[in-house]
Amino acid sequence: MTSLRGRPGARSTIPRTHVVIIGAGLMGAAVGRELKRRRPDLAVTLLERAIPGAEASAAAAGILGAQAEPEGPGPLLDLALASRSRWSAFARALLQETGVDVGYRACGVLEVAFTDDAVQRLATRAHWMRLAGLAHHTLDRQEARQRQADVAAMVRGALWLPDDGAVDPRVLVPTVVAAARAAGVAVRSGCIVAGLEVGEGRVRAVQLDGPDGSCECVQADHVVVAAGAWTDLVPGLPACRTPVTPVRGQLARLRPPRPVTDCVLKAGAHYLVPRADGTLIVGATTEHVGWQRGVTDAGLAHLLAGACSLVPALADATVLEHWSGLRPHAGDGLPLLGPHAGIAGLHLASGLYRNGILLAPIAAEIVAAGVLGTAPPLADPAWLPGPASGLVQRRKTA
Ligand SMILES: Cc1cc2nc3c(=O)[nH]c(=O)nc-3n(C[C@H](O)[C@H](O)[C@H](O)COP(=O)(O)OP(=O)(O)OC[C@H]3O[C@@H](n4cnc5c(N)ncnc54)[C@H](O)[C@@H]3O)c2cc1C
Incomplete structure (x- = not known):
């Protein structure tokens, strides 16, 4: 084996880990920003088929109802309280990163x-x-x-x-997209995800259809599906805990x-x-x-x-x-956050239903931790994307 060390002009060609996020709503942008804040060396690409932040995230009322929304104690309340406790710091950090006061x-x-x-x-x-x-x-x-x-x-x-x-989502959402860009996330619009490429049990690439009929294959070490209400329509996405x-x-x-x-x-x-x-x-x-x-x-x-x-x-x-x-x-009322149990490198940040604005800070941290393989700030199997462990077990032993 030849060592490159000390050879004039030789450069290490270790490729950077590439994380591809599907969907540039608040969730996708918040996850991208969080990943680059923690690991500036990662390559992170945010793929959006239309206009970043123009769907549910821009339509929201912006209530941060950590107590007003949950029906009682349980995983949703845990997530909601953890996220509410982060909101003040989240808003301050966005101000520092972009100069925009999101009005929390x-x-x-x-x-x-x-x-x-x-x-x-x-x-x-x-x-x-x-x-x-x-x-x-x-x-x-x-x-x-x-x-x-x-x-x-x-x-x-x-x-x-x-x-x-409360916060104004019309100010918040473009600000989080801008913060993700400023942190080094590549934001690409007009990219329709046409498929996920999986090999040997792990995600390998994302296939794109361009508006002009062109095709592109984007290599990926991790793929985060943050496609909001359209999550189940992402071609190639395997079964999750519950439909969206x-x-x-x-x-x-x-x-x-x-x-x-x-x-x-x-x-x-x-x-x-x-x-x-x-x-x-x-x-x-x-x-x-x-x-x-x-x-x-x-x-x-x-x-x-x-x-x-x-x-x-x-x-x-x-x-x-x-x-x-x-x-x-999400069919059972809880979001899908974190690594998919069936395919290595596949992660979900979806099913936020009525509380995606409230939950953005904690959800972004949980999903980023899953990608980086670090301990999440809050853990509960109830919001893991699944599929149910019984299903995985049966598939593995079949
Ligand atoms: C009327 C209304 C009021 C609400 N009020 C509140 C509230 O007061 N408080 C609160 O916390 N939450 C509220 N919500 C909920 C909140 O808006 C959502 O939970 C949150 O915005 C979801 O964010 P998201 O990024 O997952 O989805 P979205 O913002 O919908 O983003 C998903 C993105 O993925 C893109 N996409 C989809 N498929 C593909 C594909 N194949 N390829 C590329 N891109 C793709 C879409 O174009 C879209 O931009 C409200 C929602 C609505 C509709």
């Missing part, structure tokens, strides 16, 4: 109840939050209106969650006649999120309509009725915008 605010969420049943549901939620030692305040009708004077007079009670917050399907959500932006809330207001599926410019985001519908991305009159009527029942003064608001997005819904 721990403004609190006020969950309000208008019926006896809803009061009972809030009491149940307060109970598990008390057991979990989480900050919360149960408010009676008068206290709820003292907290937010414009809440409808027929309010029966409320739950105040002071540690939850699209769930449409419609939102509207209003200009209220005057400021009506300084925190997130929520009643059941309806919510209001104040933005720094004085406008108000009204959400959201939950519709199982496949890949239909359009907005509907019925959807807008539903949003406005919900908004006015929460805050009657909004009857005089102006509707500025109405849009929709497709949430990536």
Whole structure:
């Protein structure tokens, strides 16, 4: 064997490990940024078929509802609390890396109840939050209106969650993409992933179809699938723990006649999120309509009725915008995060459903740790992509 050491002009040609991420939504960009922050020597490529960040991530309301969203203790609450505790540092780091303030605010969420049943549901939620030692305040009708004077007079009670917050995804998502670029991630748009190449049980490459009919094969040591609602459509992706399907959500932006809330207001599926410019985001519908991305009159009527029942003064608001997005819904309600058990080098960062904005910091850390082979900050088999260990076992022994 000939040693290269000391030979004039000789250069080491050890190829850099190449990580390819499919999908440049918030998840793909956050994972790419995290990988380059930890290991600047990695080559990381983010492949996007259309415009980076233009799908579910840009459509979101931006509630950071770590307590407001989970139904009770369990893996989702664990992830949500861990992510919320990272949000302040995440926003500060993005400011340093890009000069952009993404407008993170721990403004609190006020969950309000208008019926006896809803009061009972809030009491149940307060109970598990008390057991979990989480900050919360149960408010009676008068206290709820003292907290937010414009809440409808027929309010029966409320739950105040002071540690939850909000961020504006329209500022956040391009900022995370910019931070990924600044860290050295190569972002390529117009790349439709046409297949995954697997050999001897590990991922080898990603095949691309160009818009002009051209084909390209991108060698990869690791592939992270972060394709949102389209995850199951990535050609060649093997079975995961659970399918990911699209769930449409419609939102509207209003200009209220005057400021009506300084925190997130929520009643059941309806919510209001104040933005720094004085406008108000009204959400959201939950519709199982496949890949239909359009907005509907019925959807807008539903949003406005919900908004006015929460805050009657909004009857005089102006509707500025109405849009929709497709949430990536995992069948069992938990995201798919980390290495796939069946194929070495394949990782999932998907199924974030209603909480992808909230969960971005912790999800990015978990997935990056899986790629780098380091210990994740939080581990639970419940959110591993699978497939179920029984399936892998059967396949191995077949
Ligand atoms: C109406 C609505 C309100 C929401 N509100 C909140 C909220 O208040 N708080 C919260 O935390 N979360 C909220 N969410 C959820 C959050 O938006 C999502 O969980 C999150 O944005 C998912 O991010 P993602 O990167 O996985 O998906 P996406 O942002 O959808 O990105 C996936 C990307 O992959 C690309 N892609 C797909 N297939 C391929 C392929 N084959 N090749 C190349 N590229 C591909 C797509 O073009 C897309 O850019 C909301 C979602 C919606 C729709």
